[in-house]
Amino acid sequence: MANTEVKKNSVVGGILGWFKKTFDAKYWDSLKFSLYCLTHPLDGFWDLTHEKRGTYAAANTILFATVLVRLLNLKYTSFVIQTVYWEDLNVWLYIASILFPLALFVIGNWATTTLFDGKGKLGQVYIGTCYALTPYPLMQVPLMILSNGLTVNEAQFYTVLSAISLVWCGLLLIAGMGQIHEFGGAKNILFLVFSLFAMLVMIFILMLFFSMITQGIGYFYSLYREFLFRA
Amino acid sequence: MMKKPLHFQIKRIGAVLAAAAIGILSVPMHSDAVEHRSYTYIYDYWGDVQDTPDVYEVFKVFTSSELGLPERLNNPSGIYQHDGYVYICDTGNNKIVVLATDPDLGLVYDHEFSSIKLAPGPSNLSGPTDIAISEDGNIFIADKGNNRIVKVDSNLNYLMQFDLPVDTALSPDTIFLPNKLVVDTAERVYCISDGINKGLLKYEADGTFAGFIGATKAPYDLWDYIWKKFATQEQIDRMPVDVPTEYSNIYMDYEGFIYASVPVSDAQALDDLKVDSVRRLNLLGNNILVNNGNWLNCGDIYWGSAGGYSGPSSFSDVTAFENDIYVCLDRNRGRLFGYDDQGRMVFGFGGNGNMDGYFRRPVGIEHIGYDLLVLDQADCSITYFVLSDFGQNIYNAIDQFDRGEYEASGESWQRVLDADGNYDLAYIGIGRSLLRQERYKEAMEYFELKYDDENYSKAFKEYRKEWVQSHLFITVAIILLVFLIPLGIEKYRSMKIEIATSDVFRFPDPEDNMTREEIREYHKKQRQEFKEREKAKKEARKLAKMGSNR
Numbered sequence: 001m002a003n004t005e006v007k008k009n010s011v012v013g014g015i016l017g018w019f020k021k022t023f024d025a026k027y028w029d030s031l032k033f034s035l036y037c038l039t040h041p042l043d044g045f046w047d048l049t050h051e052k053r054g055t056y057a058a059a060n061t062i063l064f065a066t067v068l069v070r071l072l073n074l075k076y077t078s079f080v081i082q083t084v085y086w087e088d089l090n091v092w093l094y095i096a097s098i099l100f101p102l103a104l105f106v107i108g109n110w111a112t113t114t115l116f117d118g119k120g121k122l123g124q125v126y127i128g129t130c131y132a133l134t135p136y137p138l139m140q141v142p143l144m145i146l147s148n149g150l151t152v153n154e155a156q157f158y159t160v161l162s163a164i165s166l167v168w169c170g171l172l173l174i175a176g177m178g179q180i181h182e183f184g185g186a187k188n189i190l191f192l193v194f195s196l197f198a199m200l201v202m203i204f205i206l207m208l209f210f211s212m213i214t215q216g217i218g219y220f221y222s223l224y225r226e227f228l229f230r231a
Numbered sequence: 232m233m234k235k236p237l238h239f240q241i242k243r244i245g246a247v248l249a250a251a252a253i254g255i256l257s258v259p260m261h262s263d264a265v266e267h268r269s270y271t272y273i274y275d276y277w278g279d280v281q282d283t284p285d286v287y288e289v290f291k292v293f294t295s296s297e298l299g300l301p302e303r304l305n306n307p308s309g310i311y312q313h314d315g316y317v318y319i320c321d322t323g324n325n326k327i328v329v330l331a332t333d334p335d336l337g338l339v340y341d342h343e344f345s346s347i348k349l350a351p352g353p354s355n356l357s358g359p360t361d362i363a364i365s366e367d368g369n370i371f372i373a374d375k376g377n378n379r380i381v382k383v384d385s386n387l388n389y390l391m392q393f394d395l396p397v398d399t400a401l402s403p404d405t406i407f408l409p410n411k412l413v414v415d416t417a418e419r420v421y422c423i424s425d426g427i428n429k430g431l432l433k434y435e436a437d438g439t440f441a442g443f444i445g446a447t448k449a450p451y452d453l454w455d456y457i458w459k460k461f462a463t464q465e466q467i468d469r470m471p472v473d474v475p476t477e478y479s480n481i482y483m484d485y486e487g488f489i490y491a492s493v494p495v496s497d498a499q500a501l502d503d504l505k506v507d508s509v510r511r512l513n514l515l516g517n518n519i520l521v522n523n524g525n526w527l528n529c530g531d532i533y534w535g536s537a538g539g540y541s542g543p544s545s546f547s548d549v550t551a552f553e554n555d556i557y558v559c560l561d562r563n564r565g566r567l568f569g570y571d572d573q574g575r576m577v578f579g580f581g582g583n584g585n586m587d588g589y590f591r592r593p594v595g596i597e598h599i600g601y602d603l604l605v606l607d608q609a610d611c612s613i614t615y616f617v618l619s620d621f622g623q624n625i626y627n628a629i630d631q632f633d634r635g636e637y638e639a640s641g642e643s644w645q646r647v648l649d650a651d652g653n654y655d656l657a658y659i660g661i662g663r664s665l666l667r668q669e670r671y672k673e674a675m676e677y678f679e680l681k682y683d684d685e686n687y688s689k690a691f692k693e694y695r696k697e698w699v700q701s702h703l704f705i706t707v708a709i710i711l712l713v714f715l716i717p718l719g720i721e722k723y724r725s726m727k728i729e730i731a732t733s734d735v736f737r738f739p740d741p742e743d744n745m746t747r748e749e750i751r752e753y754h755k756k757q758r759q760e761f762k763e764r765e766k767a768k769k770e771a772r773k774l775a776k777m778g779s780n781r
Binding site: 079080083085149151152153 | 277
């Protein structure tokens with residue numbers, strides 16, 4: 001009894017309490033489950049949706065970490081590995097260059113698979129895709145630190161490890177999509193290719209849409225100008 | 232130190248205003264032309280144009296009347312400097328004009344000659360295009376109109392001549408049109424002949440032909456090859472023929488290597504690294520030019536069509552100083568490009584125009600000490616460039632480094648940096664000077680500023696070695712911890728199980744009076760039971776966990 005009272009009054013206890021309230025055990029467990037998915041992709045991604053081991057909160061966290069690590073990479077990776085032309089860098093565009101293809105993939109994948117017996121819902125595809133990104137922040141942070149201790153000749157180590165992190169992400173994505181949609185190997189690959197096509201189609205439509213909008217606005221604007229001149 | 236004349240500066244200001252006016256008046260003008268505000272520039276690590284102070288300044292432009300020549304120069308095509316004398320090949324007037332150098336006036340007319348004595352063939356020169364002088368003072372003249380290279384002594388007495396070689400590689404109707412030549416210390420002659428694209432013609436000192444060296448590769452394209460397989464004969468005839476480019480000019484440097492310039496016109500081939508703009512040939516004709524710069528040593532790296540000029544820089548001549556900086560002359564845009572021994576850009580300046588320091592058709596470049604002479608064929612003039620204070624600091628820094636005066640070199644580079652904070656080589660130069668002084672940490676900072684990863688790695692390697700040595704205890708401790716902690720945890724776990732399952736803690740009841748066999752059996756059973764208990768515990772924990780997740 002006395003013990004709990006001390007805990008309640010102490011700062012540490014307060015913070016712990018806040019954490020417990022904010023991030024419930026479910027959140028931590030689902031986040032920890034991403035580590036299980038790293039090494040057990042088939043089993044892990046099956047449980048992710050079918051056993052509801054994954055959460056949006058954890059998926060968002062992984063995505064946020066990925067974007068954050070990518071941004072930190074720009075600044076803290078040694079210039080021996082990569083040089084950044086800061087004058088030309090737009091951080092928001094750079095972030096969008098990660099998030100936009102991801103969003104396209106999620107929507108494209110869901111749109112194609114849902115027509116062909118894919119069991120995954122849009123949200124599940126999103127969670128699965130985000131969980132598949134786990135190796136990226138996990139490997140890139142140590143690599144970022146490592147890069148600052150490398151010379152040109154040793155840069156190969158970095159390149160190989162960095163490639164491994166990306167390939168790992170790719171394999172997880174393939175495994176994950178297969179399990180979420182309950183597809184077999186061949187069908188899964190086929191629909192991943194379809195998803196890529198769907199992405200292209202969406203980009204095409206978006207470009208068409210924006211150019212039409214621009215034309216439309218341009219038309220009404222010139223009409224307005226004409227009106228001003230004549231009035 | 233000679234200062235830039237005032238009239239030149241006024242002209243420059245006029246040029247800027249004129250350029251601005253043209254920029255406003257003509258709408259479809261490429262922005263590149265307006266961006267080049269400064270006369271001298273370099274390309275930085277990113278390929279951005281960085282204005283720099285002038286490395287070379289025009290001392291004077293020498294025209295025929297300025298020199299007091301008896302006859303106006305007519306279509307001069309060759310310039311050569313030997314022992315303080317400058318030889319101009321006045322091709323149109325069939326003679327060679329000799330100018331003396333003067334510390335105050337620059338160049339003064341000395342004499343000229345148009346004929347040679349005791350020649351078995353024609354004694355008058357016909358359209359001489361180049362001249363070279365050996366160490367013994369013998370003069371070699373590319374007498375193009377007479378289809379020969381003549382060798383005469385210093386009094387112009389005929390010694391011997393070099394003719395078209397008898398070689399199966401040449402078609403029988405080839406005409407010998409020697410255009411450019413150089414002579415090495417053993418009086419071997421290397422020559423470029425119009426219409427022969429198999430490389431340089433090499434003659435031994437006794438006049439025998441020693442073969443072709445340094446042929447440029449013909450650009451080869453797989454796509455072209457496939458396309459030609461399907462094209463009709465008429466189509467093939469209309470296609471551009473892939474022949475190896477001829478060299479435009481050659482220069483023998485102080486070490487006896489031949490610098491050769493290539494007039495590149497195919498931008499795609501340059502992009503694909505299939506052609507070199509400039510080469511340095513060894514005795515076997517192999518290109519030994521180092522190209523470690525951030526950008527190719529091909530002159531301009533942006534080929535925007537501005538002012539009526541398009542395509543890559545096309546070098547018409549090259550010259551090399553004794554500090555291994557070589558200067559290429561671009562006849563396309565009338566610019567000069569200097570590169571150091573690593574192929575890094577030192578300067579680029581010039582342009583097409585009528586003002587001092589600009590050219591109309593530059594064909595030849597030579598140097599006296601570190602001063603540059605550029606021969607303009609259309610203008611019939613020689614532009615005399617002198618090194619500016621800024622350029623002097625650059626050259627001092629390079630020379631001092633080569634001599635091993637690293638600290639002084641660093642100071643010279645610092646002076647360069649004070650004048651121009653965007654000069655990449657200065658940062659790298661200071662870094663290299665610090666590297667030699669074993670101040671690795673500071674050197675690394677300078678290299679990092681200009682992204683020189685090779686030198687940075689050299690410095691960093693030493694710095695890392697030093698750091699490890701001075702922090703030996705921590706390094707060893709970290710390495711040990713990295714390996715020992717996981718090992719320790721593993722060991723701890725297995726020991727825990729070992730202790731828990733050990734026979735020592737579970738004895739059979741002594742009253743049972745067991746035999747040895749029975750005791751062994753008992754222990755076995757105990758271990759089995761323990762393992763099962765542990766397993767059950769684990770299972771329960773897992774279940775509880777899953778329950779909490781639901």
